[in-house]
Amino acid sequence: MQDVKSALVIRATAVQARLDxxxxxxxxxxxxxxxxxxxxxxxxxxxxxxxxxxxxxxxxDVEETYALEVAAALEMVHCYSLVHDDLPAMDDSDLRRGRLTVHKKWDDATAILAGDGLLTEAFGVLADSKSHPDAEVRLKLIAGLATASGAAGMVGGQMIDLSPSRAELDLNGITRLQAMKTGALIRFACQAGAILGKAGDEEYKALSLFAEDIGLAFQIVDDLLDHEATPEETGKPTGVDSDAGKATFVGQLGLQVARERAEELVHLAKSRLDIFAGKAQLLRDTATFVLERRS
Structure with a gap:
């Protein structure tokens, strides 16, 4: 059985080549x-x-070239969000993935345009028949990514994150914020596989719930790393949210309870995949990776 870290490297190499x-x-x-x-x-x-x-x-059993095209489009949207998230008007970060952020290497205007370019290009990629020969599938992918990245998803979550009321959010409010800001693209990632595979309702729902669980666990782990990891480990500044007085899972629950909640979510996520039996073992292992990561 292939381990998750090796599988991530193999997939990342393919995505890198396609983005290039x-x-x-x-x-x-x-x-x-x-x-x-x-x-x-x-x-x-x-x-x-x-x-x-x-x-x-x-x-x-979707043709891998179709999945790779959709994967590249989604990564473009994710990267655009990071470029804009790092801007002085938002998180004002100097480092991303251990390197200067785009606005630091160039300037604010170039960073804004680069993000705009990546977002726009992503939808062009999905619209092309290389992402799937069936136009109805392509339309579902476009609609799904638009919802996940727009005001009902990532952009809406970022707006809440920038709001003055951010510091006063309770646990339900933080959960909703992160389900939009971080979770929406993770949810679409899993839904995209189901759309490409023309999955049935039960399979689509199982993957959606799996994604919601690991998306929330991912953010809780991010909050834990913000307190426990170093910038060298994460490749970006740590302590930013707590220093800014933002409400976080760790702030609401404490380190130990937050860690236990992430563990519960990962256990639940794995159970969502029972419908796929052994075929989904690598995805179950991915849930564990989300919990144990250090960056």
Whole structure:
């Protein structure tokens, strides 16, 4: 049985190559924004979201080239969100994945345009028949990613995160915020595999619930790492949310209870996959990876 870390590396290598091909360098004046887009998109990372697209699609024996295309599109959206999230108007971060953030390497304007470019390009990738020959499947993918990345998902969650009321959120409020800001793209990643595979309602629901559980666990672990890990481990500044006075899972629950909650969510996530029996073992192991990661 392939271990998760090896599988992540294999999938990440494939996604990296596909992003490289989808974002070719150009020599004309607008080429600088493409260079910034590439800097963000090709800058490494776990590639967890594209990994989930490809592994959930594999449950339905989807052609790997289709899953890879969708995985690359989703990673473009994720990378755009990081570029904008790091801007001075938002989190004002200098480091991302152990390197200078885009606005630090270039400037704010270039970072805004690079993020815009990645977001727009992602939907072009999904609209192309390379993502799936069935136009109805492509439309479902486009609609799903639009919902996950827009005001009902990631963008809405980021707005709540920037709101003055952020510091006063209770546990339910933090859970809703993170289900939108972080969880929405993770949920779409798993739903995308089901859409590509033309899954039935029960299978689609199982993967959606699995994604919701690991998405929330992912954020709780992020909060734990913000307190316990070093910037060298995470590749980005730590202690940012607590220093800013933002309400977090750790702040609400304490370190021990937050860790126990993440463990419960991962256990629940694994049970969601019973419908797929042994075919989903790598996804179960991925849930454990989410819990045990240090970056």
């Amino acid at each position: 091909a989808l974002l070719p360098l150009i020599s004309t004046p607008e080429g600088e924004v493409v260079e910034a887009m590439r800097y963000s998109a090709l800058g490494g990372g776990k590639r967890l979201r594209p990994f989930l697209v490809m592994e959930t699609a594999a449950l339905f």
